[in-house]
Amino acid sequence: MDKFVIHSTGTTSVNEQPKKKSKLNIRRLYHEDYLNIGFSWSGNVDDPRPWCVVCGEKLSNESMVPKTRQSEKMTKIVTISDKTQEASYLVAELVAKQMKPHTIAEKLILPACREIVKVLFGEEAEKEVLKIPISDNTISRRIEHMSEDIEEQVLLQSRDSPLFALQLDESTDISRQAQLLVFIRIVSDEDIVENFLCCKTLPETTKGEDIFEIVDNYLKFANLP
Structure with missing residues (x-):
């Protein structure tokens, strides 16, 4: 029966290590959505590196892999941004x-x-x-953006009011250009609230019909009845 049994030769080297499986080298590609959180890319198109458009720091390709230390750093940079x-x-x-x-x-x-x-x-x-x-x-740009946001908030509040009243004031600026200031008074939570509505430049004349046309056009634009 011994001839059918395979005996160990005992010649296996102690230094011989088991072979490790090779790690797949997966490269992440850049997506346009990363720009929404402040990251562009640099380097090779097949091996892009995230690049913060605010601070200029470049991260490794691995940082685009979710739940890694590099991706946490990427999130930190976005927070700083x-x-x-x-x-x-x-x-x-x-x-x-x-x-x-x-x-x-x-x-x-x-x-x-x-x-x-x-x-x-x-x-x-x-x-x-x-x-x-x-x-x-x-x-x-920041001031313009904030002005637009404030105007939109005032208009939303004014549209919710059952009634509103306007107050007009004409003034001349340092360039001798006539300006029309419009204030609005509304009902909000049973209180009377007054807000600055808009400032419009008057044409060459400041007749009543000119003022009426400007105010009427703005009310239509603002969707105020």
């Missing part, structure tokens, strides 16, 4: 309230913040301040 955007809007609001030139943010506010943060918290904190977008054009 959201904070810089919020700070940018807050600066724009201050500039608008003080009626200062939009260039003051980049020429005075940012340099002052850099020096203060650097002294109190160090150079790393200063680098975070530099990520805040507050250029002249950016501040203008």
